[in-house]
Amino acid sequence: MSLRIGIDIGSTTVKVVVLDEQNKLLFRSYERHYSKARERSVETLRSIRDKLAGQQVRMVITGSAGLGVAKAAGIDFVQEVYATAAAVNQYIPGTDAVIELGGEDAKIIFFGGALEERMNGSCAGGTGAFIDQMATLMNVSVNELDALSLKHEKIYPIASRCGVFAKSDIQPILNQGGRKEDVAASIFQAVVDQTVAGLTQGRQLKGKIVFLGGPLHFLMGLRERFVETLQLDGEHAIFPEDGDCFAGIGAALCASDYAEHPFDALLKKLEESVDHVGLVDTMPPLFTDPAEYDAFLARHNAMHPPEVDVSAYTGDAWLGIDAGSTTTKMALITNDGGLLYTYYHSNLGNPVAIVLEQLKEIYRLCGNRIAIRGAAVTGYGEDLIKNAFSCDAGLVETVAHYNAARHFNPDVDFIIDIGGQDMKCFKVRNGAVDSILLNEACSSGCGSFIETFAKALGYNIAEFAKLGLLAQHPVNLGSRCTVFMNSSVKQAQKDGASVEDISAGLSISIVKNAVYKVIRAASADDLGRHIVVQGGTFHNDAVLRAFEQELGRDVTRPTIAGIMGAFGAALAARDLRLDKSALLDAQALETFSHTARPVTCNLCTNHCSLTVNTFDGGRRFLSGNRCSRPLGKEKAENPDLMNYKYKKLRAMQGKGNGSGVRGRIGIPFGLNMYENLPFWFAFFTRLNFEVVLSPESSRKLYLKGQHTIPSDTVCYPAKLLHGHVEALVDAGVDAVWYPCMSYNNDEGIGDNHYNCPVVAYYPELLAANVPALKQTRFLDPYVGLWRHKDFEKRVAQMMYDTFDIPKRETAAAARAAYEAYDAYVHDVRETGKQYIAYARAHDMPIIVACGRPYHIDPEINHGINDLITSFGFVLVTEDALSYLEGYAPRKVLNQWTFQSRMYNAARYVCTQPDMQVVQLVSFGCGTDAITTDEMRSILENGGKLYTQLKIDDISNLGAVKIRVRSLMAAMDARKHRDG
Structure with missing residues (x-):
């Protein structure tokens, strides 16, 4: 029998394995291919040519990037699941499941009976590429990240669905002084959670589990997190010695079934396939010739503040600091905005140390000649830096950027700022920031997006950006997520696109993302006539040119685009007109710790x-x-209807006059139960059941039911239900009541009154996916509460059939339930009226939180209501106002009850001078994709601001805070303007 060669070409690495007749490993290699998979495979085979030349061998290729190579070279291919299964069956019999993490692929293979494989789809969160990105973010190597993680003390919740979500979670932790060791372990925990939640899809991981793939082979910290989370012992967690190239070994085993060929002939086929080129979709160039580029540069370089020589200047100065998500910027200015000193650098996860070093340098340069009269700070790290160095003021980024833009273009009506992973756009109307758009969950239109690719291709960002300027055939990469784009870039490379063409294509795709995904512009006129662009990403001339080409108009880019936040903060410090700044002086900095x-x-x-x-x-x-409670202050008790409703519903537990003689009935406290609980509670207590509510939602409760969640993309409020029903089973209730409800009550304000499909039919999904429910009676009948008589009749029959309850008794309970529900609705409306009266008596602004009933759950809203009221607002909810407006046709099909309420509440807010809307949207909500545009349209047409807060299972409120403070700043500006 001849030697067998297995080549596993993954998304980031090539593994080559040679087995002898006895399945003994003669050779193995594991190397990154940097998108040059064919060349890398050829080089590895050449390195063993002296051993194999002239021999007959059997060769098979496998792997996620292997099929294209195999086809181009005419070499046999085997699907990687079969290859992995072959190796596992040969070397580790009795395996129950395999977890394999690769560069961009993550998969779980279940053994036992038929092979069943679950693999990540469109997202590479929770894979090697994700870990690479996170290590880059923390400015450490992957090995250093691993070493750090082994010294952790606590785990933070971090999203791993996407590198971008994760960055949004990690950055504030680092900016607020979190330990790198804890963040490193949290990154690995996020990978574990993503793998378990995203891939098991309701099937339990148990028995003997084999861990394969590079990340699980090399990273001890990642292994530790998997073993602890899955509670495995040494017998059940298997990490094979050659786990990094197991699929390659499997491919070599599978080669036994394929024909022999001379080694040299196979190597020649691979060598010839290297030059195989496919078709690339291209676009027109950014600049046709160098002269066009020179004219472009001359126009933009004219926008600069006066340069002042700090060593010759004597007088007053003002300092602005922008502690951003990934970079720290500083600007020291004179009274007329002249620049004495600027600084722009990555904060390396430690903004305090960087500001300390720079302040010392500024004092050294200033000597006794320059007096700093004021210092202001903005950005993610605002509070930390302000407290650390006693700055005189802190201001929200949106205001800082507007100050700076207005300095260069007094007529500015639209500002777009693209930073490392944030994109902020503001419309300016009548001299005030009016509407604010921030990128929600995706930073594919931001600077870190290009930086990731530059690093992957071996360039620094400045070199990489220049490459694309004169490329004649930019690649059309579309406008997609970073990880998708990874695949597009790799495909373009395989098809022969040059790095220059890819660089230009990425710059164009950034702009398309910004214009069509974040701003959602239909045309350039939607943006404005006088556009100022800023943020480090616009230093990239290719991005700036693509932006102007996409809009078909010239824009203003100040030469200090990257430090506009710091410049705007310095202008704000100047406008304070202080005699003396509270900023720590040079002497205080010497003892600073x-x-x-x-x-x-x-x-x-x-x-x-x-x-x-x-x-x-x-x-x-x-x-x-x-x-403010950990600061020793009691919570600001401003009227808050979200809090009022939550407490009122929770307080039902243990109340009621049900004697419990008919048993204990469990009700899961989630989704539409926030709407219908008063009804069901009255119904069952009237029938003498003891009603048991599931515990309050929490992260722990979510993790309890996580293994039974079949969909990774459903909204977090739905995912929580799995933990709620498991907790009820643990509480030993006699039955769990959770009916399916296609319709909600008809309030006469929409074209129909459906529940969204998730709310309507989630009980059926739970019945099919939560094995624990087999231990109790799970009652999930279809009910229609809006048809009173029909409901009464049907439920009476059902209660008779299920519990042998007389029909007359059930009918009376149904009538009592309707009364209880009406009383609850009336109470919410009356309390809303009282809160509004309170706000007006105390001259307080009112925020109307438009969301779904379940958005009052603190685990779902993460305390957004506390944050809003802490800023001095009174908070009411959409259901307290929606009845004040009648039916009106909408541009969209208005068929969902909860959305109809939001539209009506928004219409009512447009008639009230002291109200503004904040819309709460859960990630994964399909119907809200339409609702958000309609809400924006109602509010903007009514002269109101539109603020949307997207919420997920991760509770970092950094972006929420920016939005709420920006809304406050816009409201203040309007007040001054109109006052």
């Missing part, structure tokens, strides 16, 4: 992950808190 430690606050149910920052002299600053 900073330590940070993580703690969990247990003063309320939020359980915030706090970071305690301690500075010299015992000064302390707490970050990560969502209320």
